[in-house]
Amino acid sequence: MGLGAVSGSDTRALLLGPDSPVRSHYEDLAGRLLSLDGIRTVVVTSPEHGAGRTSVCVGLAGAVAGMGRRAGLVDCNLGDPQLHRVLGEPNFVGLTSGLEGDKPLEHYGYEVAPGLLVVPTGPVPPNPASRLEHERLVGAVRSLEKGRDLVVVDGPVAGGVLSSSNLSEGFDGVLLVVHASRTPKSLARETIDDLLEAGTNLLGVVLNGC
Secondary structure (H helix, E strand, C coil), X not given: CEECCCCCCXXXXXXXXXXXXXXXXXXHHXXXXXXXXXXXXXXXXXXXXXXXXXXXXXXXXXXXXXXCCCEEEXXXXXXXXXXXXXXXXXXXXXXXXXXXXXXXXXXXXXXXXXXXXXXXXXXXCCCHHHHCCCCCHHHHHHHHHCCCCEEEEECXXXXXXXXXXXXXXXXXXXXXXXXXCCCCHHHHHHHHHHHHHCCCCEEEEEEECC
């Protein structure tokens, strides 16, 4: 599936705008995921940095909301959070706040479009990898499924997903984002093999930047 590359100050409008030239691609992806039985929360990863997985996450979740459904989007890329930057929003509270707080995770997010709740990372801890193994992470993220049709998790690169049992085993499937011009084919194949060998439910590969 080909998705146009996006960058610059108009990224948010390009990904979430109803007249966006890439909206139809994301709606197609959203429709496919929504048609799958038992798929409520999906982790998005990539073989390497710079493949555009955060943009894909925003476009996918925005398409779900634009179709009249409800979506949640959570930044679990604690080592290099990008979601709040792409959206031009603050990162004062978010996932890490919810893991330590006593309120539902949605309390620590904000709506960026009708039907689209975004939860950024919140304050990044000194050891991000350890926080991904927090005993409450899976339950906190899955709590967003209540009243929502799809929850999208912006995860770290594939190595970080595979090293976290919460991300590799705790949710319903994984989407792999590869960049048409930046991701070496050998690395893409190797990452697919690693994900499959680890037993993840690999739902598909999204080709970005073509």
